[in-house]
Amino acid sequence: MRVVIAEDGLIVREGIAGMLRHFGHEVVAAVGDAPALLAAVAAHRPDVVVTDVRMPPGYGDEGLQAAIALRAADPDLPVLVLSQYVEQTYAAELLDSGRSAGVGYLLKDRIGDVAEFVDALERVAAGRTVVDPEVVRQLLGRRRDPLGRLTPREREVLGLMAEGRSNTAIARTLVVSEAAVAKHIGSLLAKLDLPPDGDDHRRVRAVLAYLRG
Amino acid sequence: MPVRNALEALTMRPMRFLLSSWPWRSLAYLAGGALIGFATILATVALLAAGVVLSVLVIGVAGYLATVLSGVAVGRLERRRMRLVDRDALPDPHRHPGAPGLRAWLTCRLREQATWRELGYTMISALVLCWMDAAVVYAAVVVPGSLLFAPIYLYGETTLSVTVPMALLTPFALAVGAYPVTAWAGARAAMARALLAPRSDDSDAKLVELSRSRARLVDAFEVERRRIERDLHDGAQQRLVALSMQLGLARLELSDGSPAAVQVAAAQQLAKETLAELRELIRGVHPKVLTDRGLAAAVGDAAGHAPVPVDLDLRLVGRLPDPVEMTAYFVVVEALANVAKHSGASRAAVSAGMRAGRLVLDVRDDGRGGADPGRGTGLTGLADRVAAIDGTVALSSPPGGPTLLHVELPCGS
Numbered sequence: 023m024r025v026v027i028a029e030d031g032l033i034v035r036e037g038i039a040g041m042l043r044h045f046g047h048e049v050v051a052a053v054g055d056a057p058a059l060l061a062a063v064a065a066h067r068p069d070v071v072v073t074d075v076r077m078p079p080g081y082g083d084e085g086l087q088a089a090i091a092l093r094a095a096d097p098d099l100p101v102l103v104l105s106q107y108v109e110q111t112y113a114a115e116l117l118d119s120g121r122s123a124g125v126g127y128l129l130k131d132r133i134g135d136v137a138e139f140v141d142a143l144e145r146v147a148a149g150r151t152v153v154d155p156e157v158v159r160q161l162l163g164r165r166r167d168p169l170g171r172l173t174p175r176e177r178e179v180l181g182l183m184a185e186g187r188s189n190t191a192i193a194r195t196l197v198v199s200e201a202a203v204a205k206h207i208g209s210l211l212a213k214l215d216l217p218p219d220g221d222d223h224r225r226v227r228a229v230l231a232y233l234r235g
Numbered sequence: 236m237p238v239r240n241a242l243e244a245l246t247m248r249p250m251r252f253l254l255s256s257w258p259w260r261s262l263a264y265l266a267g268g269a270l271i272g273f274a275t276i277l278a279t280v281a282l283l284a285a286g287v288v289l290s291v292l293v294i295g296v297a298g299y300l301a302t303v304l305s306g307v308a309v310g311r312l313e314r315r316r317m318r319l320v321d322r323d324a325l326p327d328p329h330r331h332p333g334a335p336g337l338r339a340w341l342t343c344r345l346r347e348q349a350t351w352r353e354l355g356y357t358m359i360s361a362l363v364l365c366w367m368d369a370a371v372v373y374a375a376v377v378v379p380g381s382l383l384f385a386p387i388y389l390y391g392e393t394t395l396s397v398t399v400p401m402a403l404l405t406p407f408a409l410a411v412g413a414y415p416v417t418a419w420a421g422a423r424a425a426m427a428r429a430l431l432a433p434r435s436d437d438s439d440a441k442l443v444e445l446s447r448s449r450a451r452l453v454d455a456f457e458v459e460r461r462r463i464e465r466d467l468h469d470g471a472q473q474r475l476v477a478l479s480m481q482l483g484l485a486r487l488e489l490s491d492g493s494p495a496a497v498q499v500a501a502a503q504q505l506a507k508e509t510l511a512e513l514r515e516l517i518r519g520v521h522p523k524v525l526t527d528r529g530l531a532a533a534v535g536d537a538a539g540h541a542p543v544p545v546d547l548d549l550r551l552v553g554r555l556p557d558p559v560e561m562t563a564y565f566v567v568v569e570a571l572a573n574v575a576k577h578s579g580a581s582r583a584a585v586s587a588g589m590r591a592g593r594l595v596l597d598v599r600d601d602g603r604g605g606a607d608p609g610r611g612t613g614l615t616g617l618a619d620r621v622a623a624i625d626g627t628v629a630l631s632s633p634p635g636g637p638t639l640l641h642v643e644l645p646c647g648s
């Protein structure tokens with residue numbers, strides 16, 4: 023994969039770059055602010071972008087705005103946004119941007135789980151949606167009534183779906199068969215009045231849209 | 236009890252009163268009052284006449300203006316003079332004009348109620364009070380004086396056997412006169428005080444100034460919080476992320492299950508927990524989403540973090556002033572924390588909306604009620620924060636619940 027990294031902290035930026043190289047990916051640009059990110063993406067046409075939310079010059083949410091702008095310009099560009107604070111608001115704005123290409127929103131801490139982080143980035147690059155478990159936890163905490171009808175197992179499955187996991191990954195995480203996962207998913211989608219959908223990405227969107235109310 | 240003014244002096248024991256300076260000060264006060272009164276009459280007549288004469292020209296207005304403003308000068312003099320018969324200094328009821336220059340001063344003074352009260356006082360004292368002052372002073376001086384000097388000016392007309400005892404009566408006349416003089420001086424000073432003292436509506440300006448300085452303090456705290464938040468974000472948080480990442484990379488090099496791998500994994504876990512704690516700390520210091528996205532988004536996220544499910548009904552359009560957003564946010568966070576800690580509620584609801592230029596916030600829960608602001612510091616701290624920007628807090632929490640916290644915050648600039 024050809025990756026563009028935007029992150030203002032030098033140690034973290036170089037760390038991510040080193041880590042991705044370690045896994046055999048090509049870091050075509052590693053920049054420290056939002057304008058440089060936009061320029062680097064225009065110049066290198068990367069397979070995936072990793073960006074921090076908060077960057078110079080304003081130290082606000084320039085990274086997020088840049089990600090949204092990039093996806094508005096090229097709806098198929100996969101973008102993974104990292105944030106020190108995972109907030110539903112930011113996640114919602116990001117998930118609403120672009121068309122169907124991969125999009126990810128993760129807490130910055132997740133970088134520490136190197137293998138998982140690289141896996142998440144690869145999933146985003148492959149066009150999937152990745153949502154931080156923390157966001158999903160917040161979303162699940164918000165709507166209780168219809169969710170109360172779900173069994174504990176179904177809630178677990180719903181959470182993992184909302185994070186953007188595939189059936190295979192969910193089965194592996196919960197140590198159950200894929201058939202069992204498919205059964206739980208069918209059951210919980212029916213309880214929540216969501217249409218069954220084979221497409222993972224559309225399914226994640228539907229679940230997130232539901233959770234966001 | 237120490238005697239504070241002329242009226243209180245009347246209640247002193249007679250000998251102490253007569254030997255004190257109060258009667259003399261009262262006399263001086265009244266004499267001054269009479270003189271100022273007469274001077275005012277002359278000045279006013281002259282100014283008005285000048286105004287009438289000059290009114291053919293525009294500058295005639297200046298004569299009238301000066302008449303009106305003569306009250307300000309008289310008021311100022313009166314407040315100083317009053318110290319003779321009243322130990323409590325009278326504060327200046329006027330505001331600071333706010334800008335330099337005569338024009339600003341004039342505009343400020345003419346808009347103040349205090350100016351017009353002073354004019355009223357000046358008129359009353361010129362038309363009525365100064366004559367009475369004069370009469371009292373005259374009586375107080377002439378009666379003892381005529382007794383004292385009777386042996387001289389009645390010499391030849393009346394025998395000394397009559398006039399000398401008259402002269403000897405002078406101390407008694409003085410003693411008797413001291414009471415009405417002091418009483419009148421005290422009464423007059425009380426009248427002057429009533430008219431010339433600052434009233435609550437005059438002190439509005441000072442209250443505004445006071446709450447502005449309080450608001451400045453709140454702003455200063457706010458700036459400091461932002462600085463702390465940024466320092467933590469750029470410093471400790473970045474380094475912890477980097478540390479966690481380095482440990483993660485180190486784990487890749489170690490074979491799974493080796494003692495070193497276990498140690499590194501434990502170290503990484505510690506780094507992660509520290510990051511999580513730091514994140515919560517920073518959220519408490521200054522929530523980023525509030526600055527970036529405003530109150531509705533921040534309250535939505537705060538509700539997401541609350542352990543109790545929260546129904547939101549936020550009718551907010553656009554951004555509110557920073558201190559209002561900050562205060563409202565902390566009200567919600569604190570209230571939701573209280574709900575989680577004390578209420579035993581199974582759900583809470585937050586509603587917010589604008590009503591007549593005020594942000595109205597309601598936080599309710601279905602818990603056991605009985606919230607007592609006296610017990611915890613949470614509600615008191617909340618009330619303090621709200622009061623700092625002139626908002627109001629009302630709490631209804633009967634035992635058995637439900638609890639409703641109602642907060643209104645003015646949003647004017």
